[in-house]
Amino acid sequence: MQYRSYAFSYALLFAVLTIVAISPSAAQPPQHPPSVRAAPKVPTIINPAPTAQDWADIAKLPDWSGVWNPKITDQDAQIKTNPPPWNEVAKKKIDHMFAEEKAGRPPLVFFGCFPEAHPTWMLVTHNAMEILFTPGRVTMLGESDGNRLRRIYTDGRPHPDDPDPTFHGHSIGHWEGDTLVVDTIGILPQAPLAISEAAGIPNNGDMHVIERIHLAEKDILHVDLEIIAPKILTKPWKTTRIFFRQRARKFDIVEGVCVQGDYSERVDANGDHVFVPVEKTIWGNIVPK
Amino acid sequence: MKRLFRSALALTALVGVAAGISSVAAHHSTTMFDHSKTLTINGTVVELRWVNPHVSLSVDGKLKDSEESGVWVMEMTSPGNLVRAGGWSRSSVKPGEKVEVDFSPLRDTSLKGGALKKLTIAATGQVLTANIRAQEMPGLE
Numbered sequence: 001m002q003y004r005s006y007a008f009s010y011a012l013l014f015a016v017l018t019i020v021a022i023s024p025s026a027a028q029p030p031q032h033p034p035s036v037r038a039a040p041k042v043p044t045i046i047n048p049a050p051t052a053q054d055w056a057d058i059a060k061l062p063d064w065s066g067v068w069n070p071k072i073t074d075q076d077a078q079i080k081t082n083p084p085p086w087n088e089v090a091k092k093k094i095d096h097m098f099a100e101e102k103a104g105r106p107p108l109v110f111f112g113c114f115p116e117a118h119p120t121w122m123l124v125t126h127n128a129m130e131i132l133f134t135p136g137r138v139t140m141l142g143e144s145d146g147n148r149l150r151r152i153y154t155d156g157r158p159h160p161d162d163p164d165p166t167f168h169g170h171s172i173g174h175w176e177g178d179t180l181v182v183d184t185i186g187i188l189p190q191a192p193l194a195i196s197e198a199a200g201i202p203n204n205g206d207m208h209v210i211e212r213i214h215l216a217e218k219d220i221l222h223v224d225l226e227i228i229a230p231k232i233l234t235k236p237w238k239t240t241r242i243f244f245r246q247r248a249r250k251f252d253i254v255e256g257v258c259v260q261g262d263y264s265e266r267v268d269a270n271g272d273h274v275f276v277p278v279e280k281t282i283w284g285n286i287v288p289k
Numbered sequence: 290m291k292r293l294f295r296s297a298l299a300l301t302a303l304v305g306v307a308a309g310i311s312s313v314a315a316h317h318s319t320t321m322f323d324h325s326k327t328l329t330i331n332g333t334v335v336e337l338r339w340v341n342p343h344v345s346l347s348v349d350g351k352l353k354d355s356e357e358s359g360v361w362v363m364e365m366t367s368p369g370n371l372v373r374a375g376g377w378s379r380s381s382v383k384p385g386e387k388v389e390v391d392f393s394p395l396r397d398t399s400l401k402g403g404a405l406k407k408l409t410i411a412a413t414g415q416v417l418t419a420n421i422r423a424q425e426m427p428g429l430e
Contacts, residue, residue: 069373069424069425071425072421072422072425073422073425101318101320102320104320104321104396105321106317106318106319106320106321108317109318110316110317111316113316113342126366126367126421127367127369127370128369128370143367143369144316144341144342144367144369196318197316197317197318197319198318198320218427219427219428220427244425244426244427245427245428246373246428247428248429250372251369251372251373251429253369254368254369256341256342256367256368256369257340257341258316258341258342260340260341261316261340261341261342261343264338281321281395281397281402283317283318283321284317285317285321285362285364285395285400285402286338286345286362286364286402287362287395287400287401287402
C-alpha cells in the first residue's frame with residue numbers, strides 16, 4: 001500500500017516537471033513589468049591578489065609580532081584617574097553599578113559570552129592578543145573568544161555609507177610613520193562602553209572611535225583612543241591602554257571558547273564524550289549542590 | 290574504591306540538570322567573592338576544569354577549623370593567563386591528589402564557591418598562584 005502511494009507521487013511529480021519544461025515561459029527569459037525591473041548593475045569591486053611588492057611593503061612596517069598582554073593595573077588605575085566624561089544619566093547608572101559591585105553584586109556587563117566589543121575589548125580585557133599584518137589589512141586576534149577579532153582595512157577603502165552594525169564595527173586604517181591610525185564606526189548600540197568587568201553601559205548608537213596604535217618602547221604597545229559616544233558622553237574621551245609583549249613560545253595564544261565554561265565534559269550512557277550544562281549562580285559561578 | 294565512589298558522586302554533584310538553568314554569565318567579574326577573607330581547605334582534588342573563560346578546581350575536603358566536609362569549587366582566570374601567571378598547565382594537579390587551597394569565598398555563604406589564591410600540592414610541596422596582575426612585564430620567561 002505504501003509502495004503504491006510512493007509510485008503515485010513520483011508519477012505526479014514527473015507529470016508536473018514535464019508540463020513546466022515544455023511550457024513557453026520556461027524557454028524564454030522572464031518578462032518583468034517596468035516596476036520590478038532589476039536595479040542598474042553596480043560594478044563589482046575586486047580585492048586584488050597581493051603582489052610581491054605588497055608583501056615587500058609589509059616588511060617595512062614596525063615589528064608588532066609576539067603576544068600582547070594588557071596592563072590590567074593601569075586599567076584599574078584609570079577608573080579613578082581618567083574616567084569617561086559620562087553624561088548625567090550615564091553617570092547615575094555607572095555610580096549604581098559601582099555601588100552594586102562594592103556590595104558584592106557585580107552587574108553583568110558581559111553576559112551570554114558576547115564579545116567585549118570595540119572599544120571595550122581594548123579598554124578592559126584581561127586576555128592576550130596578537131596582531132597580524134597582511135597586504136591591505138591589519139587583523140587583531142584576541143585570546144579567549146573565537147569572535148574576539150578585529151579586521152582593520154588598510155587598502156584605502158572608505159567606510160560603507162550605511163554599515164551593518166557589528167560588535168567591532170567597521171574599521172579602516174592607515175599608517176602615519178610607525179603609527180597605525182584606525183577609524184571605526186558601525187558598532188552595535190548594545191555594545192557596552194565599559195571601564196571594568198562590572199561597570200559599563202550600552203553606547204546606544206552613533207559611537208565613533210579613533211585610535212593611534214604605536215610602540216612606546218621596544219616591547220610596550222600603546223593604543224591611544226579617542227571615543228566619541230554622543231548618547232552617553234558629554235565630550236570625546238581620550239585614554240591610552242598599554243600592552244606588553246611576550247615572546248616565549250609557552251605563552252603562545254591558545255584557543256578559547258567562552259561558552260565552553262558553561263558546560264562540563266562527561267561521558268554519557270552511550271559512551272559518547274559530550275558537553276553537559278553546569279548549574280551556575282546568577283553571577284556565573286559554578287557551584288556544587 | 291570508597292574514594293572512587295565518592296569522587297564519582299562529587300562529579301555528579303558538579304553537573305547541573307539541564308532543565309531550569311538560566312542564561313548564565315560565563316565571563317564575569319570577581320567581586321562576588323569576598324576578597325577580604327581567606328579560607329583554607331584541605332582535601333582531595335575532584336577535577337581541574339581547564340577551560341575558558343575561567344579555570345575551576347573542585348576539592349572535596351574540610352575547611353580549616355571545621356568538621357564539615359564537602360566539595361568546594363574554586364575559580365580562576367583563563368588557561369592562557371594561568372600559564373603566564375606561572376607554573377600552571379591542565380595537568381598541574383590531578384584528581385585524587387591531596388591539596389591545600391587558600392581561597393576567597395563567595396559572599397553568598399550558602400554556596401561552596403570561591404576564588405583560588407594559592408594551591409599547595411601536598412605530595413611535592415609545589416605552590417601555584419593565580420594572580421594575573423603579577424605578570425605585567427615584557428619578556429617573561
